[in-house]
Amino acid sequence: xxxxxxxxxxxxxxxxxxxxxxxxxxxxxxxxxxxxxxxxxxxxxxxxxxxxxxxxxxxxxxxxxxxxxxxxxxxxxxxxxxxxxxxxxxxxxxxxxxxxxxxxxxxxxxxxxxxxxxxxxxxxxxxxxxxxxxxxxxxxxxxxxxxxxxxxxxxxxxxxxxxxxxxxxxxxxxxxxxxxxxxxxxxxxxxxxxxxxxxxxxxxxxxxxxxxxxxxxx
Numbered sequence: 697x698x699x700x701x702x703x704x705x706x707x708x709x710x711x712x713x714x715x716x717x718x719x720x721x722x723x724x725x726x727x728x729x730x731x732x733x734x735x736x737x738x739x740x741x742x743x744x745x746x747x748x749x750x751x752x753x754x755x756x757x758x759x760x761x762x763x764x765x766x767x768x769x770x771x772x773x774x775x776x777x778x779x780x781x782x783x784x785x786x787x788x789x790x791x792x793x794x795x796x797x798x799x800x801x802x803x804x805x806x807x808x809x810x811x812x813x814x815x816x817x818x819x820x821x822x823x824x825x826x827x828x829x830x831x832x833x834x835x836x837x838x839x840x841x842x843x844x845x846x847x848x849x850x851x852x853x854x855x856x857x858x859x860x861x862x863x864x865x866x867x868x869x870x871x872x873x874x875x876x877x878x879x880x881x882x883x884x885x886x887x888x889x890x891x892x893x894x895x896x897x898x899x900x901x902x903x904x905x906x907x908x909x910x911x912x913x914x
Contacts, residue, residue: 712753715745715753723757723773730867778913792901793901793902795901801892812837812841819882834876
């Protein structure tokens with residue numbers, strides 16, 4: 697017989713992962729506003745978990761850049777400055793431009809283009825209030841573009857930024873955010889990738905991100 701410690705460990709990990717998902721969603725949807733203090737006592741009670749498990753989850757979100765420590769040691773929802781937002785989108789543009797170039801110059805271009813068009817169709821179906829499904833469909837398009845590159849390092853780097861990207865979108869306000877979720881603007885990327893021209897595909901992504909960050913910071 698075993699003492700069941702391995703199973704108990706797995707159960708604790710499950711609680712930790714659930715806490716990470718719940719906190720990440722609360723931050724990236726704006727339920728926890730930028731600058732808000734995340735109280736260990738209050739949050740552990742709300743989630744029904746121990747403070748130790750909550751601390752583990754909060755450390756993960758701190759590493760993701762969603763939480764930040766104040767001078768007094770309290771964890772706050774990160775309040776992104778304009779400089780940080782610009783830097784975020786520069787890195788995002790570089791990653792997605794590489795993905796677009798890789799896909800455009802790949803061997804199975806037709807299949808990749810079809811996958812991107814399907815992602816745009818998902819965006820079209822998500823149009824109209826509420827706006828959160830539109831944000832998720834928009835993120836899925838860009839996630840698909842990166843996944844199609846087959847570059848695992850690129851994909852991991854993009855996923856590490858995903859929470860901060862969503863947080864920046866929510867913090868900008870619904871009107872600005874929805875402007876950046878325009879279907880036609882994303883079809884421009886698809887057409888550029890489908891052309892098979894790596895330079896054009898990369899440039900289309902850079903232009904897309906330049907316009908997006910202009911909307912968010914205007």
